[in-house]
Amino acid sequence: MGNNPSAGPAGSGGRASPTAPAPTRAAVVLPWERLPTDRALAAGTAPDSTRASEARLAEAVGLAASIGLVVVHSAIVPLRARRPATLLGEGQVETQKHALAQAGVSVVVVDAQLSPVQQRNLERAWDCKVIDRTGLILDIFGERAATREGSLQVELAHLEYQRSRLVRSWTHLERQRGGFGFLGGPGETQIEADRRMIGERILRLKKDLEQVRRTRGLHRSARKRVPFPVVALVGYTNAGKSTLFNAMTGAEVTARDQLFATLDPTMRGLRLPSGRRVILSDTVGFISELPHELVAAFRATLEEVAEADIILHVRDVAHPDTLAQRADVLGVLEGMVEDGTLDAAWQGRVLEVCNKADLLGGVDQVPPRKGVVVVSAITGEGLESLAVAIDARLSAGMDQVDYTLDPADGARLAWLYQHGEVLGRTDTESGVRLTVRLRPEDRARFERRD
Numbered sequence: 001m002g003n004n005p006s007a008g009p010a011g012s013g014g015r016a017s018p019t020a021p022a023p024t025r026a027a028v029v030l031p032w033e034r035l036p037t038d039r040a041l042a043a044g045t046a047p048d049s050t051r052a053s054e055a056r057l058a059e060a061v062g063l064a065a066s067i068g069l070v071v072v073h074s075a076i077v078p079l080r081a082r083r084p085a086t087l088l089g090e091g092q093v094e095t096q097k098h099a100l101a102q103a104g105v106s107v108v109v110v111d112a113q114l115s116p117v118q119q120r121n122l123e124r125a126w127d128c129k130v131i132d133r134t135g136l137i138l139d140i141f142g143e144r145a146a147t148r149e150g151s152l153q154v155e156l157a158h159l160e161y162q163r164s165r166l167v168r169s170w171t172h173l174e175r176q177r178g179g180f181g182f183l184g185g186p187g188e189t190q191i192e193a194d195r196r197m198i199g200e201r202i203l204r205l206k207k208d209l210e211q212v213r214r215t216r217g218l219h220r221s222a223r224k225r226v227p228f229p230v231v232a233l234v235g236y237t238n239a240g241k242s243t244l245f246n247a248m249t250g251a252e253v254t255a256r257d258q259l260f261a262t263l264d265p266t267m268r269g270l271r272l273p274s275g276r277r278v279i280l281s282d283t284v285g286f287i288s289e290l291p292h293e294l295v296a297a298f299r300a301t302l303e304e305v306a307e308a309d310i311i312l313h314v315r316d317v318a319h320p321d322t323l324a325q326r327a328d329v330l331g332v333l334e335g336m337v338e339d340g341t342l343d344a345a346w347q348g349r350v351l352e353v354c355n356k357a358d359l360l361g362g363v364d365q366v367p368p369r370k371g372v373v374v375v376s377a378i379t380g381e382g383l384e385s386l387a388v389a390i391d392a393r394l395s396a397g398m399d400q401v402d403y404t405l406d407p408a409d410g411a412r413l414a415w416l417y418q419h420g421e422v423l424g425r426t427d428t429e430s431g432v433r434l435t436v437r438l439r440p441e442d443r444a445r446f447e448r449r450d
Contacts, residue, residue: 235314237285
């Protein structure tokens with residue numbers, strides 16, 4: 001990772017205004033345990049779950065840069081043994097101390113989970129703020145959450161994370177953490193709160209989130225009465241979900257080449273080639289080692305995935321770590337099964353979408369696989385095939401029915417066109433004969449109208 005001291009936060013164009021604060025110079029340190037699978041990676045036969053250290057470091061640098069940190073130093077530190085006091089060995093701590101001082105670093109991101117003691121000791125050794133992977137992700141979520149629901153979820157996750165740290169190692173309040181508690185600025189009131197106050201706030205947040213879940217349940221019930229099938233986009237962060245969402249629906253959801261650009265779920269209507277209407281839902285991106293505090297706190301958001309008729313698993317097929325990212329997403333979904341959020345049959349509703357084919361030369365350059373659709377959300381290549389695949393998946397298990405309607409019965413005729421797939425139509429003097437494919441629940445609803 002080369003030094004770039006002149007780079008500014010995103011959107012600054014590299015030039016800070018006279019009154020703007022100087023950008024925060026940061027370092028990213030990746031403690032890396034060399035496992036037997038690394039040898040398989042070197043031989044080109046690594047299993048899907050192997051994550052290359054270079055790719056992991058690049059991801060951590062991207063996470064730090066996504067909230068305006070200027071990364072001027074990065075390093076992969078082989079982890080021979082986990083030290084209870086500092087995680088890293090004494091010599092490694094000393095080596096990094098000199099490198100950090102030379103680069104003028106004020107914040108160090110350690111891309112691992114640190115105990116409160118390890119975090120405190122590294123801060124003392126390096127004489128700068130230290131945050132771990134969980135703290136960094138929480139800060140990103142805290143900055144990006146735009147809705148009340150998102151803000152509640154992030155605050156709950158932050159307090160769960162900070163509760164032990166406040167009472168175990170942050171009794172010295174001269175190191176107040178700003179924002180959600182990590183990267184400077186005025187100290188938040190949570191930092192000075194004791195365990196009782198934090199516990200009370202957590203209880204209030206959980207009650208508020210439960211109300212959000214009830215409201216979501218009412219909305220889902222209303223949609224089922226319409227009803228339109230729901231297609232949910234899931235995938236690793238920065239896989240291009242929001243770009244794909246925009247390309248398919250014509251919406252203008254925030255879509256940037258940035259990790260966690262989307263935190264709050266967005267839903268739009270979409271008409272498929274068959275004429276069937278569906279609701280497309282864009283959701284938060286997943287990431288390896290997603291903090292367990294966030295998995296629990298974002299359960300309400302992920303419930304949209306649980307209720308979806310089809311789950312589009314969007315992958316960045318051009319990413320060097322795409323197979324490991326795929327495994328990370330599937331791991332989170334399996335975790336949702338374990339806690340009861342997702343039903344055990346979810347895999348039958350998954351349609352895999354390999355995105356960013358343009359970075360590999362086009363859709364034709366990606367080896368075809370059964371049950372996988374290859375697209376480029378940027379160029380639009382493959383989107384028609386994706387819409388057809390969604391149509392086909394929804395058609396599986398539907399009933400094909402023949403109806404004869406009075407020509408004057410325009411309302412029922414329009415209902416069938418809106419909620420079903422009209423396969424054939426014959427207009428005669430006695431009436432309009434339709435062959436329609438309907439979901440079982442829609443067929444029952446229509447026939448109750450007779």
